[in-house]
Amino acid sequence: MIFSEFTQNKRKLKDFPELKHNIKKFVKDKKIIMMLSGGNDSATAVSLLKELDLNVELCVHFYHDWSWKLHKEEASKIAESLNIPLKFHYIGDEIKRRVINSKGKNVCRICKDIMKAECLKIAKENNIEVIATGDTATERISGPIMEYLNKYGLSFDNMELAPVPGRIAGEGVLFLRPLIRIRYEDVDKVSKYYDISMKRVGEANYKLREGCPVQYINPDAIVTGKLLNDAYCVNKIATDIARSHGFKASVFAPSLSIATIPQKEEYMNLVKDELGKNGYPIGEIAEFPYHTNTLKLVPNKEE
Incomplete structure (x- = not known):
């Protein structure tokens, strides 16, 4: 080799x-x-x-x-x-x-x-x-x-x-x-x-490695116990729906920015809708705040 x-x-x-x-x-x-x-x-x-x-x-x-x-x-x-x-x-x-x-x-x-x-x-x-x-x-x-x-x-x-x-x-x-x-x-x-085939959660991580949900806490956010829990919850929701539809997804917290692989608006919307059903109501999709593979979902104005 x-x-x-x-x-x-x-x-x-x-x-x-x-x-x-x-x-x-x-x-x-x-x-x-x-x-x-x-x-x-x-x-x-x-x-x-x-x-x-x-x-x-x-x-x-x-x-x-x-x-x-x-x-x-x-x-x-x-x-x-x-x-x-x-x-x-x-x-x-x-x-x-x-x-x-x-x-x-x-x-x-x-x-x-x-x-x-x-x-x-x-x-x-x-x-x-x-x-x-x-x-x-x-x-x-x-x-x-x-x-x-x-x-x-x-x-x-x-x-x-x-x-x-x-x-x-x-x-x-x-x-x-x-x-x-x-x-x-x-x-x-x-x-x-070595014929290694490990199951993957399905994070949208462009480093090609999976870690845990807390890595998706926004860099400048101040960490709280609630934020740790939210980071886990939104990424559990996102990866579950992504696996069922054959793509990868991650959600940054608390910004609720969504990344998918491949980057498709239909995938973003699937994650957005699933988050809303589970108590994370989100409004329109905004422009790219982090990099070209991430879209930010802006909370509804009435929130």
Whole structure:
């Protein structure tokens, strides 16, 4: 399996056998805990680690009051298929404590920090040396890892296994990102190699990854408990109707802007009508407030 030009030229990784060799060489017999989201990337990463016969001791799936139940089910499916113990770890209370009164643009970063910190605790409790994730080349963490490599004069071979981020990694604990040097087109090749087919909620996310409904809180909105609940409710309504009609949809809150894939007015109107039936009455469709794949639905004037 030959990788894309980006991976070969920008990340100095020619093919799948080379990736396997590098991971095996650096990880060796270290004990691993896998952060399993229930999505395609982490499922692909853990399948790769198991094929290499590495010591994956435990998978952990983090969940909260606003996460998709489907992801929990899919995490169970992949862990069971690979015969790896799976721990479900609730972080809802910590999320509420940390994100209330912050801005929407900070929610995902805060949530990721919470998951990594909690996983570090679990790793130490179980004498595990390595925390593995499904991060790919399109993740923001790629930048800090590149800075780490440059700072210490390390080659790209060291990119998969690194003590980054430093504020999270405890002494003796490393982060393993088997897919960090490859982008979505190469991840897709590896996923097909392992015959991975994860069910999707159907978010209209142009990053090609699903997360949870709170990522659709408007960036400058001040987060409240009600807003967290509203973000979940409107996206549950939107994705349910979208799946039943064969498209993808997401709704930003509190603006109630709608995104669909493909972008069609008939799909926007289906979501709009379903929201109205469920207590979110919305009026006319306005112009594009975020990007060309999002339409804003303006509340009725009498509201």
